[in-house]
Amino acid sequence: MAMVCLSDFEAYAKKYLPKIAWDYFAAGADDCTTRDENILAYKRIRFRPRMLRDVSVMDMRTKILGTEISFPVGIAPTGFHQLAWPDGEKSTARAARAMNTCYIASTYSTCTLEEISAAAPGGLRWFQLYIHRNRAASQQLVQRAEALGFQGLVLTVDVPYTGKRRDDVRNGFRLPSHMKVKNLERAFEVCKMSLLDPSVTWNDIYWLRSLTRLPIIIKGILTREDAELAVRHGVQGIIVSNHGGRQLDEGPATIDALVEVVEAVRGRVEVYVDGGIRKGSDVLKALALGAKCVFIGRPALWGLAYKGEEGLQEVLRILQDEFRLSMALAGCASVSEIGQHLVQFSKL
Amino acid sequence: MAMVCLSDFEAYAKKYLPKIAWDYFAAGADDCTTRDENILAYKRIRFRPRMLRDVSVMDMRTKILGTEISFPVGIAPTGFHQLAWPDGEKSTARAARAMNTCYIASTYSTCTLEEISAAAPGGLRWFQLYIHRNRAASQQLVQRAEALGFQGLVLTVDVPYTGKRRDDVRNGFRLPSHMKVKNLERAFEVCKMSLLDPSVTWNDIYWLRSLTRLPIIIKGILTREDAELAVRHGVQGIIVSNHGGRQLDEGPATIDALVEVVEAVRGRVEVYVDGGIRKGSDVLKALALGAKCVFIGRPALWGLAYKGEEGLQEVLRILQDEFRLSMALAGCASVSEIGQHLVQFSKL
């Protein structure tokens, strides 16, 4: 079976992963409306392609927070990569480095931050963080990440409690006994979020700021009001995200929310988006609407499930090729030529 | 089979109820367009969730007409609960009391008001009423309800004649011979609505007012014009309802009608809504659009069909848990923080 597009990897993963793992990765909250909307919303955006522009030399490079990546697609934080491939996050780290892009390692990794760092020295990595009731635990994680050379802190703000994912409830999902959330090993009991602090507010950004010199990127913003608050509280970046549709069902698709966040932010900080990216042309749409970079979640897991590091590279390479082609066919030779004039929202 | 969400109870009831009972409960008028629209209309409403608000202590309590309930979901009036469970409305009353919420007992109960009262003393209950041709019969019912401690009178106004429910016609629906509409036993022949008075007008509200000191809640309003009339005629509350889509097909979904009713009422009386509530987040949407409380009809019957009192409690508990979670994920720690800023209507 030739792997031609990302849905080929999805089909593979669905076929070969244990059902409980597939279900966990695929799960959306409640009716999965938002999970599916993330994808459908891209289909409602139409290109306005321009012709006869010199696209003989294509340049997909961009910078995020000052660091160059080979193309504007990074790896979003997702948990439990050993469910997809034995080497888990170590493979993810290697693939991201090989493709010269950014990997956001999740707190819920099945490898330690140290193992991830050692697996792919020199790769661009950010660390995804929750604020725990036990602030000392959070502080220790931040400082470990900084010491290991992670270059950004991604604070997830949409999980005061875990969303209701019906299949996980039905399956009684929990990690197989030979896997561990190693970063939290002693303090944490998997699948109870009781360690997360639901009392966190914007003021805790100042506390986090006091712990580290790393840039803080806030993940899970969906409204202009919260985007404005994020800027005012001094974050360096915003990831427009609805947690892959796994938290509050029937919120907005991320590509729709991106528009209002970008408008509110007015260039003061970088804005990224995750959720629903399935083709290179989706990346082009997100950039046209103001994202500096996109991050992929489930497709990265499908790549891992297919062939570990190699499979994930294949996923990234397909997205890169498709992105290059759609840029060229839309008349853009470099990322700087991408702008809102390239797209319109379909009336349907 | 784990009961994870309300559709699990629906599937159970469809499988285990006698077809004639399932069909009766499920029936909508004509093409069932409005019945189904009640649900679809919720899906067209999108949340605008807010992040980083302290949601560590959640408070779902509210008051309806001055009485506190544990969360803003009550039991709508539906007929013939013995079709779902042998103990009928006695079980319903017990479950509502256990969950500390309001139960609106139907005129078409298969237990008497006295039996219902005795089954769950002290529970918050309203009594649903039609105006009969024989006004003395209506008067007697009102006075029995008041004497038994019912705290509100719900006047249903959308049944001058019964809607055309095709399946009931095909099935030749009638109550099994061992069940009776006990409140009307002598005066009433089941499934002929001939006792209801189609000449009732707004002036009859004054007559009803003269019979009782109980608050009057009018059920079945769908337009701003009628909402204004209801306020002017001195009712204490309005239930926006289309009778679960069982009366006039192709009227508005209740959640859509709620918007114009709330706008017309401008806070002068309390507004409630029923129809189409299937998830805790639907409750949050209804409250965001101005409802003080919602009432569930068919889901309560599915709960009864599953396990009587216990099954209905399970339905209510799931709704309560889902409502609490969706409040938290939208950034609200108490009902007073819920407002229209939380929602927008999808363009689709």
Added chain:
Amino acid sequence: MAMVCLSDFEAYAKKYLPKIAWDYFAAGADDCTTRDENILAYKRIRFRPRMLRDVSVMDMRTKILGTEISFPVGIAPTGFHQLAWPDGEKSTARAARAMNTCYIASTYSTCTLEEISAAAPGGLRWFQLYIHRNRAASQQLVQRAEALGFQGLVLTVDVPYTGKRRDDVRNGFRLPSHMKVKNLERAFEVCKMSLLDPSVTWNDIYWLRSLTRLPIIIKGILTREDAELAVRHGVQGIIVSNHGGRQLDEGPATIDALVEVVEAVRGRVEVYVDGGIRKGSDVLKALALGAKCVFIGRPALWGLAYKGEEGLQEVLRILQDEFRLSMALAGCASVSEIGQHLVQFSKL
């Protein structure tokens, strides 16, 4: 099998009619988009029902061109009723008279005008007419109809050529040899429209006017521009019609076109509509949008196919009952209370 609603008759006819006859009656032009849109467009209209109005005495009577009918549903002109029932148009005439409504007999009847008249003396009937190349033939038909007591002339204007109905082409549709288009027996070869004159223009209305004192109703108008021309050329009525979707595919649904025609006509002549009526509430919608009366085509044929005169009466009685019920549930006790305030167009 109980006949509960009109689709029961449709299912019956599809099952028991010869395929070639069913296909002929069911056929729409090209992709059948307009045929199906006629029905779907009704579903996009929502009622705004009003409550607590005295609907104890219901009055469905109306007048068309001065003559009272028992309710605002007549029989549209359709051809070849013997394909549905051996007695053909004689049964149709009897059923219409029994229900005290108007029957528009088609030029393409399989009974003569004389047979139709004799079958149901005293019934209200209009005669549907094309203008033939041979004007003398048309003149003779008009004068026969007038002499026989037909009370209106319905001029069909949307058939300069016959629409392309794929199934009829595939079936090689033609009348069985024992049936004849008796009104045109000598001059006419079935299924070649070559006798119809595609050069007819508005001026021919004056010619028709000169032949008869009967009121002229023009059938097939779909735009405000043509409605204005019809009024200026002195017709007495307009039937908004797209020939059941059998002529130009992808024109407007008739209920949508009705709105602009009614607006253009401003009460100067009566406006009727056909196409897509399947429920009593469709009649209510059409009247709310300004139609004086509706006409049914295919449902009448299904009624004939079921049980001849008796079957058609059953169809009419169901529509009448449903219309009465929907009036009452919307808060109208008589046709004069029906108005545009009762409906709104759904945004979907």
Added chain:
Amino acid sequence: MAMVCLSDFEAYAKKYLPKIAWDYFAAGADDCTTRDENILAYKRIRFRPRMLRDVSVMDMRTKILGTEISFPVGIAPTGFHQLAWPDGEKSTARAARAMNTCYIASTYSTCTLEEISAAAPGGLRWFQLYIHRNRAASQQLVQRAEALGFQGLVLTVDVPYTGKRRDDVRNGFRLPSHMKVKNLERAFEVCKMSLLDPSVTWNDIYWLRSLTRLPIIIKGILTREDAELAVRHGVQGIIVSNHGGRQLDEGPATIDALVEVVEAVRGRVEVYVDGGIRKGSDVLKALALGAKCVFIGRPALWGLAYKGEEGLQEVLRILQDEFRLSMALAGCASVSEIGQHLVQFSKL
């Protein structure tokens, strides 16, 4: 099986062509959204048909760049006709001449320009051109076409690189060994577009202009901005096209793009459209929205696959008959009477 409408030919071709050839002709880029939208967009346009206009004498003739054709439907450039029929483009040329319309021969023909010319002397033909890296090759093709009597040069501008057609990738599509892209035989390796020059810009129009006196028609324009540039660079015509949905997926449907191109061009050059034409009424819609002529791609290939020259003539004849009928039913006796007043965009 009777061939009644174009989808009959599609079904035939799908059944009888080798899968690899069917897939190649049917392919769209990526998710095939734009390919399918080309068709769906026509269905969202509604006619406003006018009645009682003399349509006894119908005239479908029009002129494109000064040359009369029998009706406004030509053959769009598509490659590899021998995949559909052994005689390939020679049959296409003969059918177009027989129907007295225009055939745009593709660079990727499996017959030489000389063979095409010889097959149907005197037929109206344009030649479709890409600009190659090797400009001498392009120049030679232009001059051969001009010498052979081709009357227009169609420059395709939407293929700086080939779109990603998943089925072709899966099939490993390439021409069977006995077929050749004869016009480019020595210089060209099939299915690598490496000979095409992705650095082409608007200035190259001036270069092309310098090579020939033939009118230049630019194919692949989808925006008002590019339409304005085309006019300014002195082209004689514009074909609004998205390459049948085979290049950039999720661009606009061509009939939607036509509207803005026609508006921008303001009559300064002729505008044509291809993509999604499946019925005669689609032609009427395109003309109503300002196209001077339409071109068919896949339907021509289905015709060839059915019966070569004869099959393609049958396809054209059906379109012609349907176009004539839809003109008449909309109230137009000649092409000059077709205008924007005939159509409206459906709200759905």
